[in-house]
Amino acid sequence: MGAPSLTPRLAIEGVWKAFGRRPVLRNASVWAYAGDVTVLFGRNGEGKSTLLRCGLGLLRSDAGVTIVQGERTRRASLGVLARAGLFFLPDRDLLASHCAIRRQFGALAARFPGALEAAVLEGLTDPTMLDRPPEDLSGGERRMTELAFAEARRPTVLIADEPLRELTPRNAEDLAERLRAIARRGCAVLVTGHETRALLAIADHVVWMTGGTTHHLGDRDAALAHALFRRHYLSHQQPTMP
Amino acid sequence: MRSGLWLPPAPFRARLLRRAGILWLLIRLTLLFFGGLDFLRLMPLTSIAVVALATWLTLLDTARRHEIVLLANLGVSRAGLTWTAAASPFLLELASWVLLP
Numbered sequence: 001m002g003a004p005s006l007t008p009r010l011a012i013e014g015v016w017k018a019f020g021r022r023p024v025l026r027n028a029s030v031w032a033y034a035g036d037v038t039v040l041f042g043r044n045g046e047g048k049s050t051l052l053r054c055g056l057g058l059l060r061s062d063a064g065v066t067i068v069q070g071e072r073t074r075r076a077s078l079g080v081l082a083r084a085g086l087f088f089l090p091d092r093d094l095l096a097s098h099c100a101i102r103r104q105f106g107a108l109a110a111r112f113p114g115a116l117e118a119a120v121l122e123g124l125t126d127p128t129m130l131d132r133p134p135e136d137l138s139g140g141e142r143r144m145t146e147l148a149f150a151e152a153r154r155p156t157v158l159i160a161d162e163p164l165r166e167l168t169p170r171n172a173e174d175l176a177e178r179l180r181a182i183a184r185r186g187c188a189v190l191v192t193g194h195e196t197r198a199l200l201a202i203a204d205h206v207v208w209m210t211g212g213t214t215h216h217l218g219d220r221d222a223a224l225a226h227a228l229f230r231r232h233y234l235s236h237q238q239p240t241m242p
Numbered sequence: 243m244r245s246g247l248w249l250p251p252a253p254f255r256a257r258l259l260r261r262a263g264i265l266w267l268l269i270r271l272t273l274l275f276f277g278g279l280d281f282l283r284l285m286p287l288t289s290i291a292v293v294a295l296a297t298w299l300t301l302l303d304t305a306r307r308h309e310i311v312l313l314a315n316l317g318v319s320r321a322g323l324t325w326t327a328a329a330s331p332f333l334l335e336l337a338s339w340v341l342l343p
Contacts, residue, residue: 058311078314079248079322087315093308094315099253104312107251111316153315 008067009034009188010086010157012055015064017047024050025061026212031205032157032188037180039199040192041233042209048192049091049161051209056081056088056159068157085156089163094146095134101145102130105152112153139166147175157188164195172198196234200224208233248317249326254309258323262300263330269296284342289335296331297324 008031017025024047032038042048054061057076066076068084078088095104134142143166150158160179164172176198183189183204193199200206206223208215210232217223224230249255269292301324304310313323 058314077319078311079317079319082315083248083317088311090311094312096254096307096309096312098307099257103253107253107316110251 006033008032009069010159010190011065011067012051013065013067015051015054016062017050017054017059017064018062024212025054025064028064028209028212028214030055030190030207030214031216032159032190033205034156034188035183035186036204037183037189037191037202038205038207039203040190040207040209040214041194041196041199041229042192043233046209047212048209051214052088052159052161052190052192056086058088081157087150087153087155087158089146089150089158089160091161091165093134095142095149097135098133100131100133105130105149108149108152140168140171143167144171144175147178151178151182155182155187157190158182159190160192162193163191164193164198169198173201176202248319249322250313250318251316254313254316255326258300258304258326259330261303262296262327263334265299265303266292266296266331266334269299284339289339293328293331293335297328300327300331 010032011029012031013029015025015028017023028047028051030038030040030051040048040051050059053059054064055066055076056078057066058078064074066073066081068081068086071084073080078086082088095101129137129141129145134145137145143163147160147163150160158179163179164175167175172195176195179189179191180202183202191199200220200223203220203223206217206220206229208217208223208226208229215229217226217229250258273288273292304313304323304327310323
């Protein structure tokens with residue numbers, strides 16, 4: 001199935017990557033659209049994180065391009081993409097563990113004005129957490145704070161690698177809803193993860209990664225109707241849709 | 243897209259400069275310990291190697307602390323990070339050339 005006909009705000013296209021002689025990505029592509037949530041599913045080790053990291057220049061790909069808001073680059077750099085409004089939430093440890101969260105929000109606000117005020121005023125994060133370093137927070141609190149940090153940036157493209165990992169089902173659903181709210185404000189959101197119930201509930205586009213390449217399944221209903229996706233990825237865990 | 247050299251913001255820049263300075267000092271002390279006073283004598287190639295090693299170790303330490311992605315999200319380019327990591331060792335090495343006999 002091909003990509004939707006909308007113009008994506010972010011496109012990572014035709015990525016090939018091998019670690020030594022072991023090919024991991026074979027012509028993998030993913031797109032993210034303004035106002036929509038795209039969810040990238042795939043079994044462990046299929047290369048979801050590798051695809052994102054290649055597209056953002058954190059790993060060197062063998063081939064592939066990244067296109068952000070129409071600008072095409074062969075050698076992407078997250079630093080340069082971030083200046084254009086992209087934010088990458090990695091699967092762990094976004095914030096510096098030793099540095100008080102307030103100072104890190106302060107650095108964000110200094111670089112991109114309005115960030116700290118927005119975070120505090122809109123209650124994106126518990127204000128008492130701001131004076132503690134991330135290492136003092138639980139895994140779940142840290143994840144919520146990291147998303148608040150990403151949200152405070154007001155990104156135009158948000159890429160979140162397994163943002164719901166280590167969260168309780170309720171917290172995962174809350175965080176997923178926040179991701180959808182970010183998208184509804186016009187941001188293009190691209191998410192990976194295995195929390196099928198929470199992620200399918202917010203998915204506008206579903207991409208399935210298997211065999212090193214990507215398959216664009218369409219919207220949530222189309223994905224749930226896809227026999228191979230159900231059999232090889234969802235297995236027996238058919239999510240009950242809200 | 244906005245290109246150019248974006249340096250780390252103030253709190254991170256200060257930490258990077260301090261860490262790089264400490265690493266430069268440790269490298270110089272190690273050379274002194276294993277190489278004796280001969281290694282205190284300043285030679286251009288040794289100085290370049292010491293600055294390069296201190297810079298590389300600072301970047302490794304930054305990666306170990308998971309700060310690379312955070313800084314990149316703040317718009318810091320790889321070049322900006324490298325130049326910041328190299329600044330302290332370079333200035334300290336330069337000061338050694340000026341101050342030491």
